[in-house]
Structures are given as C-alpha cells and as structure tokens.
Amino acid sequence: MSEDKAVTTPAKSGGATLTRDTAPGEVLLKVTGLQKHFPIRKGLLQRQVGAVHAVDGIDFEVRSGETLGVVGESGCGKSTMGRLITRLLEPTAGKVEFEGQDITHLGVGGMRPLRRDVQMIFQDPYSSLNPRHTIGTIVGAPFRLQDVTPAGGIKKEVQRLLGVVGLNPEHYNRYPHEFSGGQRQRIGIARALALNPKLVVADEPVSALDVSIQAQVVNLLDDLQQELGLTYVIIAHDLSVVRHVSDRIAVMYLGKIVELADRDQLYKSPMHPYTKALLSAVPIPDPRRKEAKSERILLKGDVPSPIAPPSGCRFHTRCWKATQICTTAEPPLVELRPGQQVACHHPENFEDQQPQDTVLLTVAKEAAELVADEVLAESAQTSAALAAEVRTDEDAAGSGTGEAAEPAAAADDATGPAGSTESAGSTGPAEEPDEPAKGDAKGDDK
Numbered sequence: 001m002s003e004d005k006a007v008t009t010p011a012k013s014g015g016a017t018l019t020r021d022t023a024p025g026e027v028l029l030k031v032t033g034l035q036k037h038f039p040i041r042k043g044l045l046q047r048q049v050g051a052v053h054a055v056d057g058i059d060f061e062v063r064s065g066e067t068l069g070v071v072g073e074s075g076c077g078k079s080t081m082g083r084l085i086t087r088l089l090e091p092t093a094g095k096v097e098f099e100g101q102d103i104t105h106l107g108v109g110g111m112r113p114l115r116r117d118v119q120m121i122f123q124d125p126y127s128s129l130n131p132r133h134t135i136g137t138i139v140g141a142p143f144r145l146q147d148v149t150p151a152g153g154i155k156k157e158v159q160r161l162l163g164v165v166g167l168n169p170e171h172y173n174r175y176p177h178e179f180s181g182g183q184r185q186r187i188g189i190a191r192a193l194a195l196n197p198k199l200v201v202a203d204e205p206v207s208a209l210d211v212s213i214q215a216q217v218v219n220l221l222d223d224l225q226q227e228l229g230l231t232y233v234i235i236a237h238d239l240s241v242v243r244h245v246s247d248r249i250a251v252m253y254l255g256k257i258v259e260l261a262d263r264d265q266l267y268k269s270p271m272h273p274y275t276k277a278l279l280s281a282v283p284i285p286d287p288r289r290k291e292a293k294s295e296r297i298l299l300k301g302d303v304p305s306p307i308a309p310p311s312g313c314r315f316h317t318r319c320w321k322a323t324q325i326c327t328t329a330e331p332p333l334v335e336l337r338p339g340q341q342v343a344c345h346h347p348e349n350f351e352d353q354q355p356q357d358t359v360l361l362t363v364a365k366e367a368a369e370l371v372a373d374e375v376l377a378e379s380a381q382t383s384a385a386l387a388a389e390v391r392t393d394e395d396a397a398g399s400g401t402g403e404a405a406e407p408a409a410a411a412d413d414a415t416g417p418a419g420s421t422e423s424a425g426s427t428g429p430a431e432e433p434d435e436p437a438k439g440d441a442k443g444d445d446k
C-alpha cells in the first residue's frame with residue numbers, strides 16, 4: 001500500500017477552503033427524533049394507505065474526528081438514515097443539526113455550502129460512477145458544481161486526489177470500466193474528498209468488493225481519516241467491517257437504534273439480544289475469546305415488515321428473551337453503562353430491567369436457535385481472514401509496499417468484467433485497470 005500511507009492533505013482550494021470549526025471530540029452532527037416514513041399509495045387517486053417506517057425516531061450524535069459504525073440487517077433503515085443525515089432525503093420528522101446549525105429543512109440554496117462539508121460514498125462502485133465520464137470529470141465534478149477553482153486548476157487537483165487515494169494520476173482520462181471494483185471505490189472516495197469535507201457518510205463502502213480488497217479500502221479510509229481529520233459514519237450490515245474502524249457503533253433494527261456503544265464495550269459485552277445475535281453471526285476471530293462463546297445465537301426468519309412493525313419492542317418476535325412486557329411496552333434507549341445505551345427490557349450482561357416479567361413467550365423460544373461450536377469455529381476462520389488482512393496492513397503502515405492484494409483478489413468480484421487485481425497504492429504501472437475485452441477503449445458507453 002505504497003501511496004496509501006503517503007496521504008497528503010488536500011490543497012486548500014480557492015473558495016472551498018473550509019474552516020474546521022468543530023474541535024476534535026466536539027459534537028459535529030446531532031440527530032434528534034429522526035423519522036422517515038415512505039408513503040404507500042394506491043388506486044387512481046393515489047391515496048395513502050400506509051407507510052414504510054424506514055427510520056422511526058432515532059437519536060444520536062457524531063463527534064468530530066470519530067467514526068460511528070452503523071450496523072443491522074438488510075431493511076433496518078441504515079441507508080435511509082445515511083441519506084437523511086446527508087440531506088439527500090427530506091425527513092418526515094425530527095431534527096438534524098450540523099455544527100450546531102439546524103439543517104433539517106434547508107432548501108437547495110441553504111444546503112449548498114453544506115454540500116461541501118458533508119459527502120457520501122456509495123455502496124456500488126459500478127453504478128455510482130457515470131460510465132460516460134472520464135474519472136477526471138467524475139472526480140472534478142464537485143469543483144464545477146460548487147463553482148470552486150482549486151489553486152493550480154481542477155486537473156492538477158484531481159490528479160493529486162487520485163494519488164491520495166492510491167490511483168495513478170496519469171489515468172485521469174480513463175473511464176470507470178477500465179478499473180477494477182476496488183479501484184472504482186477509490187475513485188468514489190477521491191470524489192468525496194475533493195472539497196475537503198468534514199463528514200463522510202459511507203454506505204456499505206466495501207460490501208460489493210472481494211474480501212481482500214475490502215481490507216485495502218477500509219485501511220485507505222482509516223489512513224485518510226488520520227491524515228485529514230475526517231469524521232465518518234460508516235454503514236455496514238457486517239460487524240466485521242466496522243469493527244476495525246469504528247470508535248462507536250450503533251445497532252439498528254427496524255428503523256430504531258437498539259444499542260449504541262463504544263466499540264470495545266459492544267464487542268466485549270453486548271447488551272441488546274439483537275447485538276449479541278449479530279455478533280454470533282460474525283464470530284470474533286480471537287482464539288483467546290473462544291471460551292467466551294458459551295452460547296451462539298442464530299436468528300431465524302427475516303426482519304418483519306417496516307410497514308407494520310411489531311408492537312412494543314420491535315425485536316420481540318425474534319428474541320429468545322421476550323416476555324409479555326416486550327409485546328406491549330417499547331423500551332427506551334437508555335444509558336445502562338457509561339458509554340453504552342440500550343433499548344431492552346431484559347438486556348444481556350446487565351441486570352434485568354423488568355425482573356417481575358419472567359414468563360418467556362412461546363414464540364420467543366422458537367425465535368432463535370443455538371449454533372454448534374464447530375460451525376462457528378469454521379466461520380470464525382473466514383472472519384479471521386479479513387481481520388488478519390486489516391491487521392497486516394495496519395502493521396505494515398509506512399512500510400511502503402503494501403501488496404495487500406492476495407491472489408484471491410484476482411477474483412475481485414463477480415459484478416463486473418474489470419476483474420483486475422486491485423493494486424492498492426498503485427501510482428505506477430502496477431495499477432492494472434485490466435479490461436480484458438475492451439483494453440484501453442475509451443468512451444465505451446454502456
């Protein structure tokens with residue numbers, strides 16, 4: 001990862017230079033009672049017959065310089081939350097404050113300066129880049145949109161940014177299809193960094209990539225944060241991805257935050273049964289903790305429909321600890337331990353909040369099953385592969401070579417033909433934007 005480690009701070013671009021008002025550790029983003037209900041309409045008159053409760057009243061803060069990981073199964077509302085805080089979606093209710101300013105209902109004009117400060121990286125590096133544009137145009141777009149001319153000109157700045165994310169600045173005129181999946185995600189990252197943002201919301205930034213490439217992109221994000229003092233909200237459905245980069249983690253279930261805790265605390269001692277189940281699904285690849293897994297929980301079934309979420313605690317239909325009260329009273333998100341907020345009547349690793357309610361629901365007992373240790377040991381190995389990769393790269397920081405792409409990377413991912421080995425930090429010929437069928441063909445619009 002030669003060039004990855006040699007990250008340089010983006011040049012102060014004329015007009016785009018942003019003062020870093022919020023000191024590290026201070027609240028940069030504050031979300032209160034945030035809701036997004038997508039209306040469901042039917043009939044000729046398109047009358048509203050219901051709503052998808054995608055995000056249903058969440059509160060959290062993001063401090064300057066930290067990484068907040070957001071996890072949960074598919075459909076829990078993570079992406080919607082990401083789009084709400086970047087104001088790509090209008091909230092149904094609640095408040096979003098950025099640097100103390102209420103931005104909940106700012107119009108296009110009011111949002112314009114904020115667009116520089118808050119950027120988003122999307123999950124799919126294939127569809128988020130316009131195939132008709134060169135990467136020079138793509139990465140330079142934010143300057144044009146914001147009418148900003150960096151010192152030295154857009155081209156020079158874009159080439160510098162490409163170098164920052166470990167791509168060859170010479171490839172300015174190439175098209176997205178000429179790059180591998182990991183390289184395309186680097187292009188997306190370069191675009192997000194163009195205007196020197198304060199907050200970057202990354203929505204499943206690596207889930208479309210091969211595991212070995214994932215580690216490289218995660219490490220790049222980490223390096224950039226160190227160098228540029230960025231604040232991240234990283235959304236993932238997989239706890240193994242956010243584990244290595246997050247300071248705190250929010251666990252979402254059906255539009256709600258059910259647990260919000262410091263990273264280490266969450267992994268060592270999860271309090272919400274859902275968090276515990278998520279952790280069970282991603283065994284911790286640490287042999288010293290093997291004995292700690294006295295019980296492993298496998299959740300059965302899918303997340304219930306957000307159109308009509310279960311009453312009381314939304315997780316009660318899949319929770320092995322659910323009792324009567326869980327069906328009627330929604331547990332508030334409260335700080336049960338310093339740095340650990342949980343919404344549960346019967347939390348794990350803590351005293352019961354409703355000890356009088358002892359009779360388990362029949363369905364609860366069937367909701368989850370314990371998984372055999374052997375099965376877990378096997379999957380722990382897979383999880384360990386990613387962890388080892390990340391650690392190796394962390395250890396190699398500054399070593400200047402970083403050939404993190406193992407042969408497995410050759411497979412890259414199956415989503416596109418550009419299956420070249422991701423060449424992290426390649427600013428030279430090592431970067432192989434192999435496009436076997438098309439070679440260097442430019443302007444090959446798809």
Ligand SMILES: Nc1ncnc2c1ncn2[C@@H]1O[C@H](COP(=O)(O)OP(=O)(O)OP(=O)(O)O)[C@@H](O)[C@H]1O
Nearest residue numbers: 038052054073074075076077078079080081237306
């Ligand atoms: N524009 C929309 N209109 C209607 N429903 C939507 C819209 N966008 C999202 N939803 C619904 O909101 C719920 C939450 O979706 P969201 O994409 O935020 O979840 P997620 O946790 O990010 O899942 P995934 O990991 O699959 O993206 C889902 O049930 C989804 O179908």
